[in-house]
Amino acid sequence: MNSLSILLVEDTLAIARQVTDFLEGHGWQVDLAQTGTQAVALAVENLYHVVLLDLNLPDMDGVDVCARIKESAEINVPVLMLTARDSFEDKATGFGVGADDYVTKPFDLRELALRCQALARRNALNHSKVLELGELRINLSQKAVWRQEQRLALTSISFKILVQLAQAYPNPVSRSVLMHQIWGDAPPDSDALKSHIYSLRNTLDKPFESSILMTITNVGYKLDIPGA
Structure with missing residues (x-):
């Protein structure tokens, strides 16, 4: 550029x-x-x-x-x-x-x-249709995600959370920003976000040797992807 x-x-x-x-x-x-x-x-x-x-x-x-x-x-x-x-x-x-x-x-x-x-x-x-960050690939138009070429089955909200984190990479995204981006001006309580983060982590990290979804204390969440 x-x-x-x-x-x-x-x-x-x-x-x-x-x-x-x-x-x-x-x-x-x-x-x-x-x-x-x-x-x-x-x-x-x-x-x-x-x-x-x-x-x-x-x-x-x-x-x-x-x-x-x-x-x-x-x-x-x-x-x-x-x-x-x-x-x-x-x-x-x-x-x-x-x-x-x-x-x-x-x-x-x-x-x-x-x-x-x-x-x-x-x-x-x-702003492109495909986000590629190291071993993670996200197709925005297809709403499909792969890690290490393995396709992941995400819920719609888990997908939205992951896209927000990928677009902010390598910076963290606060809980309040995530909640506003997903639920707009009428977000549920913070426990709902925690539940969806737990679901995302189970799909994104649990089947693999290393974790890429990180919790930043008093801030929010971020991705940490080797080679990205």
């Missing part, structure tokens, strides 16, 4: 200029938003490959901006959070509202560019 369209959300002009100059040096297009309100409006009006989101904004918290972009944008644009907040709780909160990656300040601009490319490439894969 040679040319990317990036939305940079950053209110510190010195940092914004530095990041913009570096990314534009790759031949990428960079739009700048200095407030959360402006960022949401641009993300809704335009199609971006990646949003680079600073959390400390003058009008609203970047976590709220991320949530609004994920709810309102026409496509599921990847969001990479840029912040000095580096505690586990801060990261869990960011991932919980749909963030796709997290970089703490100060950061290496070369690494930032690599992460943008990886997010854009993964997002393009997620």
Whole structure:
């Protein structure tokens, strides 16, 4: 993927200029938003490959901006959070509202560019009809799943959960996001999700030597797939 369209959300002009100059040096297009309100409006009006989101904004918290972009944008644009907040709780909160990656300040601009490319490439894969992650293959149109070339018999909800985890790979998906994606605005209690996770794990992991469905304490669930 040679040319990317990036939305940079950053209110510190010195940092914004530095990041913009570096990314534009790759031949990428960079739009700048200095407030959360402006960022949401641009993300809704335009199609971006990646949003680079600073959390400390003058009008609203970047976590709220991320949530609004994920709810309102026409496509599921990847969001990479840029912040000095580096505690586990801060990261869990960011991932919980749909963030796709997290970089703490100060950061290496070369690494930032690599992460943008990886997010854009993964997002393009997620919009294809077949997701292939190492030994796991998911055909979205056929609603069929194979692990190590063995077809798995999943319930419809187990399939939906697995697709959400595969599309977020390698990042975790929070329980609240999973419940909203599956049941919408009227989710059942959390025990229902636990029951479906148990069913998915029995089919996805139990017949094989290693487990790929992982529970992340106080966060949610993720896939851990060798070779993916």
